[in-house]
Amino acid sequence: MLGDKITARAHTNIALVKYWGKENEELIIPANSSLSLTLDEFYTDTSVQFDETLQSDEVTLNDKTVEDIKITNFMNIIREKANIPYFARIESTNHVPTSAGLASSASAYAALSAAGSKAAGLNLSEKELSRLARRGSGSATRSIFGGFAAWNKGDDDETSYGYSIEDPVKMDINMIAIILDNQPKKISSRKGMKISIETSPYYNSWIEQTKADFRTISDAIKNNDFTTLGKTAELNAMRMHSLTLSSDPSYLYINSDSIEVINMVKELRENGIECYYTMDAGPNVKIICRNNNINAITKKLSSRFDENQIKVSGPGEGIKYL
Ligand code: FM0
Numbered sequence: 637m638l639g640d641k642i643t644a645r646a647h648t649n650i651a652l653v654k655y656w657g658k659e660n661e662e663l664i665i666p667a668n669s670s671l672s673l674t675l676d677e678f679y680t681d682t683s684v685q686f687d688e689t690l691q692s693d694e695v696t697l698n699d700k701t702v703e704d705i706k707i708t709n710f711m712n713i714i715r716e717k718a719n720i721p722y723f724a725r726i727e728s729t730n731h732v733p734t735s736a737g738l739a740s741s742a743s744a745y746a747a748l749s750a751a752g753s754k755a756a757g758l759n760l761s762e763k764e765l766s767r768l769a770r771r772g773s774g775s776a777t778r779s780i781f782g783g784f785a786a787w788n789k790g791d792d793d794e795t796s797y798g799y800s801i802e803d804p805v806k807m808d809i810n811m812i813a814i815i816l817d818n819q820p821k822k823i824s825s826r827k828g829m830k831i832s833i834e835t836s837p838y839y840n841s842w843i844e845q846t847k848a849d850f851r852t853i854s855d856a857i858k859n860n861d862f863t864t865l866g867k868t869a870e871l872n873a874m875r876m877h878s879l880t881l882s883s884d885p886s887y888l889y890i891n892s893d894s895i896e897v898i899n900m901v902k903e904l905r906e907n908g909i910e911c912y913y914t915m916d917a918g919p920n921v922k923i924i925c926r927n928n929n930i931n932a933i934t935k936k937l938s939s940r941f942d943e944n945q946i947k948v949s950g951p952g953e954g955i956k957y958l
Pocket of ligand 1: 650651653654655656664670741772773774775776825826915916917
């Protein structure tokens, strides 16, 4: 009921086929479909309560009051859908290492969509929730779902939505995140992808490549083929990063620590420990591996990095109300 305090939990996700570029910036319609794995270790809990006595939305993030026009704009979408004029009290706690570049906007907007829409009296399906989450941050579209999830590109608000590919996940797959920099990124993904789509001469090839990668990884999931999934995800990530290098101005998320981790992964592989790397819009590296190799990989990483920089995670679940 309107006035009830509703709390939802959403987990973050890491893309295996990356989203990098928008066809429509206002509606957040992407230039390509993407595919991800939701992780159990990193999540956001958000509660929303509408209150007719409030003069504006009151937002606290990890117990700190924040003013964020993006959140107000997002709440306006919910107000419009529910046809209510009231502001809300929003409390959000991120169980993601602070600004670790672990796609906290994905879990944040997925949790806010679920809690906000229900608190406003809306009863949205998961597909509708994913379309709503998309308006906050593209990657949030996929965080409504657990396990392997995808975001269908579509070409308007109706047809651009998230869906489950497989949950629970059958494949033996984990991700080890190596936190190399916990500062907010200099070039946000929003800005970075805009520069890429507008200036990289390779952008069209990227779009063609992501279509092939999407098919390859979907098949690999069906066939429980870890090797093909890992290889393709690694290539897809590096091809996304090559768009940043080939943009004007050129920019780079990869730093010298990232390169060190990449080389460690290659060395591990040469020694028979099968693992692959992926990276998003920041220097942190995520290593894709099987259960029985976690120890060997974390041992190697600990020779160079601090224990609290290394976070192991398995597949996580979709949105839930607490
Ligand atoms: O997650 O401008 O969702 O597919 O993480 O808010 O829609 O923060 F590697 C980059 C995420 C992009 C790939 O972009 O952008 C992926 C990325 P917004 P997001």
